[in-house]
Amino acid sequence: MNVLVARLLLPIFAALFWVLTAHAADISAPLTALSGDDFAAKVQATEALGAAGEPAAVPALKALADGRLYRNPADGRTLYSDPADAARLIDAITGQPVTGVDAASLDKARINNRLRGAITNALAQLTLFSSNPAERLAAAQEAFKNGGSLEALRRAAAAEKDARVVEALALALAAAELSQGSEVERAAAIDRLAATASPATRGLIGRVADDAQAPQALRDKARAALVSIERTLWINGLVANLFQGISLGSVLLLAAIGLAITFGVMGVINMAHGEMIMLGAYSTYVVQEAFRAFLPAGWFDLYLIAALPVAFFVAGAVGFALERGVIRFLYSRPLETLLATWGISLILQQVVRSIFGAPNKEIANPSWMTGGFEALPGFFVTYNRIAIIIFCLIVLAVVALILRRTAFGLEMRAVTQNRRMASAIGIATDRVDALTFALGSGIAGMAGVALSQIGNVSPNLGQIYIIDSFLVVVFGGVGNLLGTLVGAMTLGVVNKILEPVAGAMLGKIVVLVAIILFMQKRPRGLFALKGRSAEA
Amino acid sequence: MTVPQTSVFGARFWIVFLLCGAVLLVAVPVMNLLAAPGSTFSIADHVIPLLGKYICFALLALSLDLVWGYGGILSLGHGAFFGLGGYCMGMYLMRQIGTRGSYGNAILPDFMVFLNWKELPWYWLGFDSFAFAMIMVIVVPGALAFVVGWFAFRSRVSGVYLSIITQALTFALMLAFFRNEMGFGGNNGLTDFKDLLGYNLQAKSTRLWLYAASVIALGLGYIAARAVVASRLGRVLVAARDAESRVRFIGHSVVGARLFAFTLSAVLAGIAGALYVPQVGIINPGEFSPANSIEIAIWVAVGGRGTLAGPIIGALAINGAKSWFTGIAPDFWLFFLGGVFVLVTLGLPQGILGLASRLKGMIGTPRPQAAAGE
Secondary structure, three states, rough: OOOHHHHHHHHHHHHHHHHHHHHHHHHHHHHHOOOOOOOHHHHHHHHHHHHHOHHHHHHHHHHHHOOOEEOOOOOOOOOEOOOOOOOHHHHHOOOOOOOOOOOOHHHHOOHHHHHHHHHHHHHHHOOOOOHHHHHHHHHHHHHHHHOOHHHHHHHHHHHOOOHHHHHHHHHHHHHHHHHHHHHHHHHHHHHHHHHOOOOHHHHHHHHHHOOOOOOOOHHHHHHHHHHHHEEEEHHHHHHHHHHHHHHHHHHHHHHHHHHHHHHHHHHHOOHHHHHHHHHHHHHHHHHHHHHHOOOHHHHHHHHHHHHHEEEEEEEEHHHHHHHHHHHHHHHHOHHHHHHHHHHHHHHHHHHHHHHHOOOOEEOOOOHHHHEEEEEEEEEEEEHHHHHHHHHHHHHHHHHHHHHHHHHHHHHHHHHHHHHHHHHHHOHHHHHHHHHHHHHHHHHHHHEEEOOOOOOOOOOOOHHHHHHHHHHHHHHHHOOOOOHHHHHHHHHHHHHHHHHHHHHHHHHHHHHHHHHHHHHOOOOOOOOOOHHHHOOO | OOOOOOOOOOOHHHHHHHHHHHHHHHHHHHHHHHOOOOOOOOOOOOOOHHHHEEEEEEHHHHHHHHHOOOOOOOOOOHHHHHHHHHHHHHHHHHHHHHOOOOOOOOOOOOHHHHOOOOOHHHOOOOOOOOHHHHHHHHOOOOOOOOHHHHHHHHHHHHHHEEEEEHHHHHHHHHHHOHHHHHHHHHHHHHEEEOOOOOOOOOOOOHHHHHHHHHHHHHHHHHHHHHHHHHHHHHHHHHHHHHHHHHHHHHOOOHHHHHHHHHHHHHHHHHHHHHHHHHOOOOEEEEEHHHHHHHHHHHHHHHHHHOHHHHHHHHHHHHHHHHHHHHHOOOHHHHHHHHHHHHHHHHHHHOOHHHHHHHHHHHOOOOOOOOOOOO
């Protein structure tokens, strides 16, 4: 029985042993050649090692690149020194330490640039078989960018399980087939590459389209694919710009909603509006620090939610005080209101600077707002941008509800449309004024919470947004939330679409000049109030 | 609101005017040159360019008052005209540096060599000539004001809308001048000037002459503004400020009067900028910042808008206070300035001169008030 088992098993073991030794023997020849004198042979050996996909070759290749690879002239074997301990020599083929060799007698293997390039490629291909999926993914992306061995990629693709790596390998394989494969394979590769429109695939297929040596049919196919890629890229670019424009528009809208209320409803030019935003951002900072100091770490992610009411009340209270203390004396003199509120803004900036110091304050994104995803090739959408867009729409909706559906909103609109008549029917106009101003300021404070998540928090924060938000309100039409929404989104999208064409600053200048010209045509904005209230 | 009906260039005016001129033009240089250093009457050398700077600001404030105080048009972009005039002068001064720059290039200013530019952009041509540069000091701000004003006044943009537009204008210019590709030195602006018309800018005598030129410019600007205000056009300007529709219905050209005043005002601001640059030795895009332009308005408001002497007093007072504060307690300067903005608009709508004439009215016989209301 034992004999029988032995008879059955022995050949299996023998075969297994043969396979193992044979495989090891496969790379022993190129490993030996690595330490030779002939550069061409070394390049060939390096490429063979890369194509073989045997991770055992990695230390030797790295050693060669670092100048730690030697040939022992006594027996012709390749050795390398341990990167951590130069005196410890290791046999490249067995991977075992070697003793009793005189280090001075060894011949160091020399390399040149061509060989260095080959080593980089070979190492990249070998990483395709790494045990770490992230490394394999990086290697696959590298192979897609800089080309890789068709054979190694095929073997890697066959063995790969990780979905993201499979995808990356498929692209890399298609790229390799496009340059190295048969004509049929190349044609198929064009189809597969064209399905993923990106600047990289455009480049790869473009090379085939321009390749005079390629068969005519293949070039035509490449050209057709190029047209479709261009179109997809153009649409993708448009979508990306549109998203960024809407993102910028939502920031502008947040900054401008409060202004639309104070300027639109009350006709007050509040130059300190930007400082209300700044106060909101600093409230966020204070709440964040309080959470850090007094609450368990697990609660930290909630600080942003807690900051919203705090910022609303801080900015709202300052706004209320500002209206009662200064602005109400200046209602008949809009230009002087402008100057007085500018003075207030200088004071508020200096107060904040005295308390918190001039340098930027660091505000952390809560974990649920960090990160993002790749919506389109090369276009990342971050969660904080999405959160701001949603937040801004909620704020807009709430403000619209307050204006349309509450008694306070009704009084506010009555005062806007005809102050004296509203007063005559018993509305306390100065109470409405003060509360309206506080509401507008409070909303600016909440905008500050949102803006603290995407920009620097400094005493000058408000100054960045003040001119833009005025332009949004004026452009959209005073006293009109819909106009403010349209104005903000238009300005945001136009800015972002102009940016790649003209550059960030020039784009902004073009927009400014366009608004200045637009104001000549429609001095009271896109959605101007009509009738008596327009003569205010 | 009434404009004084008595002859605007009467004997009393000339006495006061020449007296002030004599103090600024004769007494100051004499105290600088002749008084023993350290004595009570001595004015130190470094004070002369400072005074010159204030005088330029006074001219700037006067120019804004012409459109705001008399026309009711609050331009928040007057810093732009000031800056443009300054850049024209700066370009001339840059070209005078010649081979004395760090790179020793006879044609190109240092920053262009640094940016690897090969030749002078076309808009720099001609600025090696002083006369051409001086014409540009007048033409560039004037033309911009004419175009902007023509568009704005024709479509009856006024009040806060005009303020916002002019603010956006100076903001756009600031962004533009920050760009290196514009060819105006970007962030750093134009600086390291050597001499003007061959005279070394660091020399004491040049500084005195520049100071004197600023005083003369202010005097001429004052006379010009007074002549305009007293003219028929000035009356239309003031009337349109108080009742625009009525003036229009009577048949006067509101657009024409405003356009003339706005353009003249921009030219005066440009001249102030051109005199300012050689005295401070630098011009950079910061001059276009909207905050600067708003500050001009407060000089005018403090002194008393709708009076011509008021803005001059206001500019000197606020800038004097600024120098004093930045020396003693820089952190409090913004509190002070902010406080001035609030208190003057709330409590002193007619400014210092308004207060003075009110006090005078309480003491002596009431006389026609020269200050303007809303």
